Amino acid sequence: MRRRQEELKRWHWVYTATCFRLDHRCQKGRHKNKLRAIITERSYVATRGGVEALMPQLYYEARVRGMAQAERVLVIADGAVWIWNLVKDRFTDALQRLDLFHANAYLWAVANELHGKGSLQARQWVKPLLRQIRNDKVADCLLYTSDAADE
Numbered sequence: 001m002r003r004r005q006e007e008l009k010r011w012h013w014v015y016t017a018t019c020f021r022l023d024h025r026c027q028k029g030r031h032k033n034k035l036r037a038i039i040t041e042r043s044y045v046a047t048r049g050g051v052e053a054l055m056p057q058l059y060y061e062a063r064v065r066g067m068a069q070a071e072r073v074l075v076i077a078d079g080a081v082w083i084w085n086l087v088k089d090r091f092t093d094a095l096q097r098l099d100l101f102h103a104n105a106y107l108w109a110v111a112n113e114l115h116g117k118g119s120l121q122a123r124q125w126v127k128p129l130l131r132q133i134r135n136d137k138v139a140d141c142l143l144y145t146s147d148a149a150d151e
Helices: 051-064 081-090 100-115 120-134 138-150
Strands: 015-020 025-031 034-039 042-047 074-077 095-098
Touching (some): 015 051, 051 081, 100 120
Parallel strands (some): 074 095
């Protein structure tokens, strides 16, 4: 349709998820002089049928991968409320974390709103927060951003 310069008239959301076990990873390659973790075995589920269709697929796949025997389960997501609600429903004891890509995007959106898009002040505000997140000091970042929101 794009080649014919036709407008796309409708979109289809595709809901996807991936499952893997932490013991299915190895250290390989380098990024900024650190070994990177590489996942050696994972699976995916996907559907255009919406959240209701995705959850049973994901739950089944997680159980096939050993979730029922796992000591800990970690769910990493983009921050959508419906995901957290589903996790609470199906994976009650799972740890939940926001993925770094979306944390980065959300913090930049706040920085640009507070200090002006692309401004030096926005960069100065967001860079230490991103550093805290990358250095596994998320609690410090949350305290700082909640203090800023109160101002």
